[in-house]
Amino acid sequence: MNINKDWEKELNPYFSTKNWVDLSSFIRNEYLNKNKKVFPDLKDIFKAFNLTPFSKVKVVILGQDPYHNDNQAEGLSFSVPNGLTLPPSLKNIYKEIENDLSIKKDFTDGNLEKWAEQGVFLLNSILTVVAHIPGSHKNKGWEAFTDHVIKKLSDDKDNIVFILWGNYAKSKKILINSKKHLILESVHPSPFSVYNGFFGSKHFSKCNEYLKKYKKGIITW
Numbered sequence: 001m002n003i004n005k006d007w008e009k010e011l012n013p014y015f016s017t018k019n020w021v022d023l024s025s026f027i028r029n030e031y032l033n034k035n036k037k038v039f040p041d042l043k044d045i046f047k048a049f050n051l052t053p054f055s056k057v058k059v060v061i062l063g064q065d066p067y068h069n070d071n072q073a074e075g076l077s078f079s080v081p082n083g084l085t086l087p088p089s090l091k092n093i094y095k096e097i098e099n100d101l102s103i104k105k106d107f108t109d110g111n112l113e114k115w116a117e118q119g120v121f122l123l124n125s126i127l128t129v130v131a132h133i134p135g136s137h138k139n140k141g142w143e144a145f146t147d148h149v150i151k152k153l154s155d156d157k158d159n160i161v162f163i164l165w166g167n168y169a170k171s172k173k174i175l176i177n178s179k180k181h182l183i184l185e186s187v188h189p190s191p192f193s194v195y196n197g198f199f200g201s202k203h204f205s206k207c208n209e210y211l212k213k214y215k216k217g218i219i220t221w
Contacts (some may be wrong), residue, residue: 002047006053012158014148020079023141027128030137037131039066039073047075047129051116057153057159058119058216059207062169065126076122079112086110092189092198097221118219123149125168126165150175158216161207165189165198182210 001024003011005057027045030038046187063077067087072080078090086094086107096103116122125146130136153160154176162181164170166188176183187193188200208218 001046002043002050004011004050004053006055007046007049009188010054010152011149014145019141023145026140027072027137029174030128030130039068039129039131044073044075048116048122051076051113052119052121054153056119057121058158059163059219060121060123060150060153060210061163062150062165062172063122063124064166065124065135065137066129068129068132068136069100070131073129075126075127076112076116076170078111079122081108082111084110088191089189092191092194096189096201097197097204098198100204101221103221115219116157120219121153122210125172132179137145147172154181159210160212163203163207175183177216181209 001015007022008015031042062076064088066073067080071125072084072087074081078087078093080087080090087110090110091107094107097103097215098105112120112122123146125131126135126140126142127146128137128142150162150172154162158180160181162173162176162183164173164183170185170189173183173185184201184203184206187197189198204219204221208221211218
């Protein structure tokens with residue numbers, strides 16, 4: 001398992017649970033199955049954890065499961081490798097950043113590693129997917145693991161900004177202590193819902209205002 005020592009220390013008790021043992025066995029077999037292609041690359045499953053150690057998390061942006069088309073998934077929610085056409089939701093995220101913060105985004109670069117390195121934990125609820133079959137690793141154990149991660153962050157840290165876009169992400173609100181963290185929620189940035197409250201939500205400026213208030217250092221979006 002390729003996960004940094006900071007997270008390993010925090011999650012070590014979970015790694016001995018039956019859920020984790022069963023999930024690990026399932027995922028190992030999926031990647032070894034020559035008749036299947038699974039995303040992201042094995043080395044990138046825990047990329048969000050490795051780029052944003054537990055001690056550095058300031059913001060959480062929660063996605064559902066990885067992109068299921070070739071070459072898109074890279075272990076970070078909403079992110080795609082540089083040079084790829086931006087998926088519609090990410091394009092809308094960039095548009096909202098431009099409108100909210102009056103800065104120009106590069107629509108040819110969908111790689112969000114720079115966010116992750118600043119403390120934006122880009123977590124998908126489900127960390128793997130079979131190529132071209134969205135939701136194919138749903139209810140296999142990932143959700144229990146990432147729910148544990150969200151609750152761990154909520155319980156053990158203070159003044160994190162949790163950004164929840166869409167009904168699925170908002171369903172995780174019950175795991176977060178709203179008395180010591182900021183929860184920002186809206187509809188999903190998908191083209192199907194973006195005009196129903198995502199555009200104009202100003203989540204990026206609100207996030208930075210909160211981080212500044214608690215002297216955590218703002219994010220360069």
